[in-house]
Amino acid sequence: MNAALDFVAAIGRGVLGACLVTGRLALFGLNGLSHWVRPPFYGRMFLRALIEIGYFSLPVVALTAVFTGMVLALQSSTGLSRFAADSAVASLVVLSVTRELGPVLAGLMVAGRVGAAMAAEIGTMRVTDQIDALTTLSTNPMKYLVAPRLLAGLIALPLLVVIADILGVLGGFIIAILKLGFNSGIYLNNTLNFLETQDVVSGLAKAAVFGFLISLMGCYHGYNSRGGAQGVGAATTSAVVAASVLILAFDYVLTELFFAR
Amino acid sequence: MRDEARPANGSPAIAAVPKIRLRGLTKRFGDKLVLDGIDLDVMARTSMVVIGGSGSGKSVLLKCILGLIEPDAGSIEIDGQDVLKLDREAREAVRNRIGMLFQNGALFDSLPVWENVAFGLLARHKASRAEARARAIEVLAQVGLAASVGDLWPAELSGGMQKRVALARAIAAQPDILFFDEPTTGLDPIMGAVIDGLIVDCVKRLGSTAVAITHDMASARRIGDRAAMIHKGRIIWEGPATALMDSGNPVVDQFTHGRREGPIQMELRR
Structure with a gap:
């Protein structure tokens, strides 16, 4: 009987803990957002964050996108050729990249690179x-440290994903032409014919949400870190893990919103 | 044991309203009662040194006055005004009049030294970047640092230089209240004396009211006009800083002389 009660109590504690964290996160995020419209604004901090998140993530996102496009073309051609449906390779690559893999993989890579750095920097500042x-010194830390990073995340990730989309399709194109023997004109034609505006736009909207989530997790865990080097290390890990899980969870929710009929 | 009636610095007691007046200040973190009804007066243009063991609540006390930690009960009056009852803007205005030297400097490592010093000026949009830089170099000179130091990064400085820069940052906006959190911790005795000398000079030049917390007795006597000891969350003694070493209070005497035996029992896990 006692064991059963303990079990139920543990579940209760877990649920209450989750509610508490969700509430704190929501308040933290709303507080950060509210500073977007209340001066003073820290343009230098915003530009610094934009360069850190956007520009310096370009190499890793670009490489990820190219290789993903290449693998997609290779894998889909071996699968589709069994049904004599090779011509679908082009559309499969472009739809997968723009709708899903571009934003999700770019998000995960940026979460690892930028989310960790953000949590470590703000966490060190805290301790x-x-x-x-x-x-x-008359400066609101939410306004100076958090608000510019949230905005930079929201703007930088869609820009990165535009580049990731192009490079992903390029990767698929290179393999299709050089290795699978497709005609380049027909391949490009197939790519463009099946692509709709909504595919790209939905991917960019996802990217904006993911970018915001990455910055939110990095800032929240860094801002609330405690207890020296170990606390900062734990904050960094939590920021990356939480951002990655949330990206995948929100990916499902947003896909349901955009495409469920 | 408290000798509250005695005027500070020999000035007449009718100088009435203290610059800082704390009454019944209480703060609890979970089960731990850190501040247990602190009463303390600091008169204008005097320096108060608060001594006490590690974990006695000294830093929490300063952070409560600064508004970085919200006390559970009590009042904090600055110039006769209870700051806990003010709205956010008015509290920020009060905070703008206070300069703080943090224990480890707390310099912004992502900014060069001059921007650290001029941070408050830039944040309040009181000066253009060029003006702020000129002012920063002026203040750096006041703490004995050359203009060239302004272009270095905090990580390139020694501990003593970091303390000087942090002091420069605290005084740059010419605050009328200055807080010092263990200003000599981590410095060699000579550098400690140099920093104390700079602190006394700056406080005198600005005509500020100063509160310093420390457990360095030499530093306490150099900086303070008055001294108070905090123990178990309460002020257990207050008097002139010159009386620190022979206060007549057994707890204070054990602390200031660093005796192992006495009324203070170190909380050790057995």
Whole structure:
């Protein structure tokens, strides 16, 4: 009987804990968002975050996109050729990349690179009193550290995904032409014929949400880190894990919203 | 044991309203009662040194006055105004009048030294970047640092230089209240004395009211006009800083002389 009660109590504690964290996250996010419309604005901090998230993530996102496109073409051609449906390779590659793989893989790569760096930087500022120092110097840390990063995440990731989409399709094209023997004109024609605006737009909307989530997780875990180097390490891990899981969860929710009929 | 009636610095007691007046300040973290009804007055243009063991609540006390931590009960009056009852903007205005030197400097490592020093000026849009830079170099000179240091990064500085830069940052906006959190911790004795000298100079030059927390007795006597000891969340003694070493209070005497035996029992796990 006691064991059963303990079990139920543990579930209850878990649910309450999850509610608590969700509430805190929502308040933190809304607080950060509210500073987008309340001056003063820190343009330099925004540009710094934009370059950090967008520009410096380009190589890793580009490589991921090219190889994903190449693998997609290779895999789909071996699968589709069994049904004599080789001509669908082009459309399969372009739809997979724009709708799903572009935003999700770019999101996961940026979460690992930027989410971790953000949590580590803000977490170190927290444990070395730099965040308190900001407050004593007439600067709201939510406005100075968090709001610019949230906005930069929201804007940078769609820009990265535009490039990832192009490079992903290019990767598929290279393999289709050089290895699978497709005619380049027909391949490109198939690519463009099956692509609709909504495919690209939905992917970019996903990217914007993912970018916001990555920044939110990096800032939240860094901002609330405690207890020296170990606390900052834990914050970094939590930021990356939480951002990655949320990207995959929100990917499903957004896909349901965009495409479920 | 408290000798509240005695005027600070020999000035007449009718100077009435203290610059900072704390009454019944209480703060609890979970089960741990950190501040247990702190009463303390700091008169204008005097320096108060608060001593106490590690974990006695000294830093929490400063953070409560600064508004970084919300106390559970009590009042904090600055110039006779209870800051806990003010709205957010008015509290920010009060905070703008306070400069703080953090224990480890808390310099922003992503900004060069001059931007650290001029941060408050830039944040309040009181100066253009060029003006702020000129002002930063002026303040750096006041703490004995050359203009060339302004272009270095905090990580390139020694501990003593970081403390000087942090002091420069605290005084750059010419605050009328200055807080110092363990200003000499981590410095060698000579550098500690140099920093204390700079602190006294700056406080005198600005005509500020200063509160310093420390457990360095030499530093306490150099910086303070008055001293108070915090123990188990309460102020157990207050008097002139010159009386620190022979206060007549057994707890204070054990602490200031660093005796192992006495009324203070170290909380050790057995």
